[in-house]
Amino acid sequence: MAVSKIVLSSLIHIRPITCAASYHTRLVPHPPDLVKWIKKEGGFVHQAVKIFPQEDNETYGLGLVASQDIPKGSLLIALPDHIPLKFESDAGDGADSVLVDLASQVPEELWAMKLGLKLLQERARLGSFWWPYISNLPETYSVPIFFQGEDIKNLQYVPLLYQVNKRCRFLLDFDQEVRRALASVKPNDHPFGGQELNASSLGWAMSAVSSRAFRLHGKKLAAGTRNEVPMMLPLIDMCNHSFNPNAQIIQEEDDSQLLIKVVAETEIKQNDSLLLNYGCLSNDLFLLDYGFVMPSNPYDTIELKYEGALMDAASMAAGVSSPNFFSPAAWQHQILSQLNLVGETAIVKVSAYSHLASATSSFIEAMNITSDLFNSQQVSLGGPDLVEGRLLAALRVLLASDSETVQKHDLNTLQSLSAEAPLGITNEVAVFRTIIALCAIALEHFPTKIMEDESLRKQGVSASTVLAIQFRIQKKTLIIDIMRNLSKRVKLLSSKETTATQG
Ligand SMILES: C[S@@+](CC[C@H](N)C(=O)[O-])C[C@H]1O[C@@H](n2cnc3c(N)ncnc32)[C@H](O)[C@@H]1O
Structure with missing residues (x-):
């Protein structure tokens, strides 16, 4: 059997995606209320912003909807600095150094896997601060690394087939690297609380990040400048994509803390979805990273x-x-x-x-x-x-x-x-x-x-x-x-x- 077929069937066999699975399904059946959690942690959520299933398209999953008219310029969501999930490699215990070592083996273009390692660590950690967020993440992703072999062929477009194969190959190789690294780790230093990872769980984490993370300013560097850092933004990442968005993300500095806000860019009518622009991307990238295709995409x-x-x-x-x-x-x-x-x-x-x-x-x-x-x-x-x-x-x-x-x-x-x-x-x-x-x-x-x-x-x-x-x-x-x-x-x-x- 050709390597690729093993690659593909491996990803599928380890964590099968059954027909019953929907992109609405979350990691746990009744996850905590995300809005309440954000508010409890000192964040702000506009009273008209509600989480709602998007019915017009299966791949949309959940989204944020306005329960009443919201004027242009209104603050919709604000997250204090400690809520976003980032990969901060300077924290220092043994478990973190294993994670940092593993992250250093991820090629830059697959950056989502680095933050994905952090996500897996928090998913495995009992009592994780981010559990209310992580438990609200989708259980499955519609990205092509999880397609059956036939559906990869169904894409019919060689440059994309090539990218899909590259990601599958990476996940299988990285699975081996992770196993090797974890084999010699002391129980207290195990970054995933003793749990094993495989290509499928790595693929889940990489897809969760690639489909939900935003690149924003990170900590202030010595020179006073800030790096662009990928981060997962609880609740904000419930906004779906449009090239004509009605909301935008802005970052503000408040007492040297970075505050991340979502503001209404236009007036938002009752029952309208809150939409952000994920970027001017081709359909190859939308499908690979987010698991959807934009019809009549001007950037394709x-x-x-x-x-x-x-x-x-x-x-x-x-x-x-x-x-x-x-x-x-x-x-x-x-x-x-x-x-x-x-x-x-x-x-x-x-x-x-x-x-x-x-x-x-x-x-x-x-x-x-x-x-x-x-x-x-x-x-x-x-x-x-x-x-x-x-x-x-x-x-x-x-x-x-x-x-x-x-x-x-x-x-x-x-x-x-x-x-x-x-x-x-x-x-x-x-x-x-x-x-x-x-x-x-x-x-x-x-x-x-x-x-x-x-x-x-x-x-x-x-x-x-x-x-x-x-x-x-x-x-x-x-x-x-x-x-x-x-x-x-x-x-x-x-x-x-x-x-x-x-x-
Ligand atoms: C940042 S999340 C948005 C929240 C997500 N819908 C959920 O259920 O959690 C991005 C995901 O939403 C879906 N999505 C967002 N915008 C979409 C669009 N314009 N068309 C189809 N699916 C979309 C895709 O599944 C994508 O991976």
């Missing part, structure tokens, strides 16, 4: 490999083929280097992933995908820029007929979509047609069509299958939207060209 992108053969195939399909894709002139090559689109950086990218290379390659073999995809440059389409500047500039330059016109422009102009046709209309049309063809190639790589996805989604499939299907529908819709947008631009440019010729 698709990743493509920048590679001569692919660009050539696309330009050929667009009817604008150029030998330059395989053998750029020296001046073109120089610009490609400035754009980081030749050889060297490919190696840097691969080495960043190299500790997971073996797991990844078997996963990718199992998925029938060539690992070559990760050996090349990634460029993106979509998001606010529509076309990543590096790709735009590379195509403009490679499809340009002479160096003189190109030399008239700086790299920023060449990378900008709003710089209208800097190398002439014919060049710009050829560039857009090539990108449209790239989109068509990307679309063909998905094994199913949107219509098939839609009908599958209606067939009473599991919540994680629905999520995987939603994810891939959004990616395909994004590609089609990019093609539409660029086609419009081509039409507009072509009509300008015709007018100019007729004139």
Whole structure:
């Protein structure tokens, strides 16, 4: 069996997520009242703020709702400094030093696991100060590390499959590290009160943190500045996400204590949910870290490999083929280097992933995908820029007929979509047609069509299958939207060209 399949089934077998489990279900059946606890600890909760199940979407789980109209600018929640759960590595007993050692083995990009260790420690500690908070956390998370193998395949999007596999692989390896570290620990120094951890409980903690922590200012440093520190904010983290939020988090210093507040950014009507903006993230990150997908996400992108053969195939399909894709002139090559689109950086990218290379390659073999995809440059389409500047500039330059016109422009102009046709209309049309063809190639790589996805989604499939299907529908819709947008631009440019010729 391929390593990846073991990876995936391990996570699933250790802590099965049964169909009955819902994202409403908390760690204990009747957890303490979070609002009462915050107030008892000196915090503030607006009298109209209530915890409520969000009924319109299964993955929403619980949320905060206004039980009456709340004027703009009102203080909704305030947490004194001792309530947020942070990983403070300078506290000093034996148990903490084991935790600090383990945390030091977590790669920076998986920072949520560091705070996750602290969360697990507090979850295991009898009489933990944070138990009223922790017992209110969801029992399960809808992130893809807990998907069945079939649903991981159902995502159909290689860059995300790669990230999911990377996280699963990390959790299995880290499970071993944790076991090794705990084997030699004295009972009094055991950071988890003698309880064993496994990949599944580590995955629970990592997901709890990635889906709920906020990065805010931490303690004051000697230089008077403050670091950005991830922290879990009880009650505040009951707010769901929107790109049009009606609430925002602010931090205030009060007698050198940091106070964390949530304030109404707009007027909030009775029965409206309190919504925060978690960030301008792609659906890959929303799904990996939070376990949901944003429909029509303006920050979603698709990743493509920048590679001569692919660009050539696309330009050929667009009817604008150029030998330059395989053998750029020296001046073109120089610009490609400035754009980081030749050889060297490919190696840097691969080495960043190299500790997971073996797991990844078997996963990718199992998925029938060539690992070559990760050996090349990634460029993106979509998001606010529509076309990543590096790709735009590379195509403009490679499809340009002479160096003189190109030399008239700086790299920023060449990378900008709003710089209208800097190398002439014919060049710009050829560039857009090539990108449209790239989109068509990307679309063909998905094994199913949107219509098939839609009908599958209606067939009473599991919540994680629905999520995987939603994810891939959004990616395909994004590609089609990019093609539409660029086609419009081509039409507009072509009509300008015709007018100019007729004139
Ligand atoms: C910070 S918590 C918010 C409180 C959470 N709903 C609960 O039940 O505890 C983030 C989680 O809420 C859900 N969520 C938040 N915003 C969402 C949205 N716009 N669409 C779907 N699910 C959302 C996701 O499950 C996400 O992982």
